[in-house]
Amino acid sequence: MGTHVIKMPDIGEGIAEVELSAWHVKVGDLVVEDQVLADVMTDKAMVDIPSPVHGKVISLGGVPGEVMAVGSILISIEVEGAGNYKESAQPAAVAEVKAEPAKAAPAPAPKVEAVAPGKPAAACRPAPVAPVARTADERPLASPAVRKHALDAGIQLRLVQGTGPAGRILHEDLDAYLAQGPGASSAAGNAYRERHDEEQIPVIGMRRKIAQRMQDATQRAAHFSYVEEIDVTAVEELRAHLNEKHGASRGKLTLLPFLVRALVVALRDFPQINARYDDEAQVITRLGAVHVGIATQADIGLMVPVVRHAEARSLWDSAGEIARLATAARNGKASRDELSGSSITLTSLGALGGIVSTPVLNLPEVAIIGVNKIVERPMVIKGQIVIRKMMNLSSSFDHRVVDGMDAAQFIQALRGLLEQPATLFVE
Structure with a gap:
């Protein structure tokens, strides 16, 4: 028997260290080739670390939340044969880590379930978790x-x-x-018994990155928000018509592709909003291409995959790319390139969208468009009370770059395009 040592890989882009986010194995586990061993977090994305060999885990090189240098020992696996590790080369600092992670930071369930030879599949499944009783006003976290x-x-x-x-x-x-x-x-x-239990949750991994980015955005940018009510009756009728006619062959359309198209058209007249601001270099970069970030809630936290070159996409092309990226983000499979490079962001909570929100900028962008829920409401049109489908756009801008008048005019342009959807396709 020998030892195969896996070192923290070079993720690329000049990254010298990464955060160990979660272990999917413990000391004593049997692993197979390509089984995911750990998740590590870079500045841009979560990366899976797979096993290149079959064997038994004999030591772990860190704990979740620890920042590790590229090239440091991540995990040691006992394998058949000589392995890739020589005893004389072992650094004195390498030590076996306890099988159990810290109480406050249990590792999430493995993404890849591997069944060891001779071990029944049921033995690899986690034991059922006893239900909990929260009070009626206690809202659990869930996407x-x-x-x-x-x-x-x-x-x-x-x-x-x-x-x-x-x-x-x-x-x-x-x-x-x-x-x-x-x-x-x-x-x-x-449900009504007194509770005195407490739990401390370390802020690590994706949650730490989200916290850092949100704090950084609110401290550095001069946020201001603008809310406008939009009549989406016509665009919803168009969407229903297109889905009825082409849904079976081209796929169903949501409202998001229409919003993406509206952004593309409106930004032609407002290039200062399709921009990034490097506040350290004091340089604003206006982009001709429209790379739309789509804020997506995943189990590990908020992620923003990017629909690149939205200006060159049809409704169905945008819809397909949005669906593909959302699935990749929710499954933790989105690449670093897919999670970076946006020039403006759309954020929506769908049916939970509420009436008004104040979205936080996705730096270095200077604008984010927040979509609220659609509700039917009585409106007065030409002296008549009619029922219309109404929706608010709650958008935030970086006041260091975008003037209030420009922001208001931009949102009014979006409103005009969505209320008269034929104009979305007039060149």
């Missing part, structure tokens, strides 16, 4: 997709134990809860 999953399945989220970062409820948590059967709801009887 919009998870909330819809729970609603469709008839699950009360306050009874489900979350295993994601900061106790976030994941899709697999819902599946585990359902697998426990009707008895899982018995915890509801404890």
